[in-house]
Amino acid sequence: MSVADGLNSEIAVTLDTCVGRVFVKGLRSDHPRVWTQQREAAINPYVAPIAPRLLWTISDEQWNLLGYEYIEGRRATYDPRSGDLPLVAEALTTLWGVQAPAGVDLKEIGQRLAAYLDGPDDAELLNGDALLHTDWHPDNVLIVEGAARVVDWAWPTRGASWIDTAYWVIWLVAAGHDPVDAELWAAKVPAWSTATGDALKVFAKAQARLWAEIAEDAPDIAWMCDLADAAGRWAAYRQNG
Structure with missing residues (x-):
């Protein structure tokens, strides 16, 4: 399911997985702001529990993706x-x-x-x-x-x-x-x-x-x-x- 809100991501979706819902945001790997994804991942351990926890990252030649705990709000x-x-x-x-x-x-x-x-x-x-x-x-x-x-x-x-x-x-x-x-x-x-x-x-x-x-x-x-x-x-x- 795509998410309408958000201005900084090329992808913003909610995934239903076998272990529950995950919110995924991402940019193409050649996007000029892809560094913001990397910075966001690095900062996450310091801002929980005020922010959703980062569960995983994927980075390859095409996409940089961040998977977060899904929060209903x-x-x-x-x-x-x-x-x-x-x-x-x-x-x-x-x-x-x-x-x-x-x-x-x-x-x-x-x-x-x-x-x-x-x-x-x-x-x-x-x-x-x-x-x-x-x-x-x-x-x-x-x-x-x-x-x-x-x-x-x-x-x-x-x-x-x-x-x-x-x-x-x-x-x-x-x-x-x-x-x-x-x-x-x-x-x-x-x-x-x-x-x-x-x-x-x-x-x-x-x-x-x-x-x-x-x-x-x-x-x-x-x-x-x-x-x-x-x-x-x-x-x-x-x-x-």
Whole structure:
């Protein structure tokens, strides 16, 4: 059975096997982003149980495939009345305690955002030793038996522990929260209290620049334009705060 959600895979299917269901995602072996599959496999032991367990990998001349435990869930909703918000905050709190593993080559968040920062001093405000997911699209957060599970670890990054919560703030604003209320939800995650005002300004400004560029390149994709608007509103709130 094919899976409709997901933006980063050429294959995303659920298989019924003799030992139960398995979720399989993959890219062709010559795909320019096949390294994301390898990185996702390497990071998996460090993010269980918040993420589904990797069961096996297959890599040959044609395909790179990852087989995960199948979890039955639904995508999270982030609107102001959603009962999923406390569960997502709990997942972020769990992730807060996970340090970036020394044995996996990860980019620093300052490197990833370098094109949208004003200089190396800005990058230093964002860097750290925490393991970051960085993509809190609701499709990547599944609600399973009263808990939030986080999938699609294709872009794990090293950085300050509060940054994943800051990414979530932008999604909350896009879902209908005003920046003040979005940050009240962020404050439920202990890592949020470690962010300085200057660091939040730098991060918010970088995200506004990033999403403005993405929306300009994809003006017909509504959710990207919504994220650009949300990032801009949060950045304005932060600059004036």
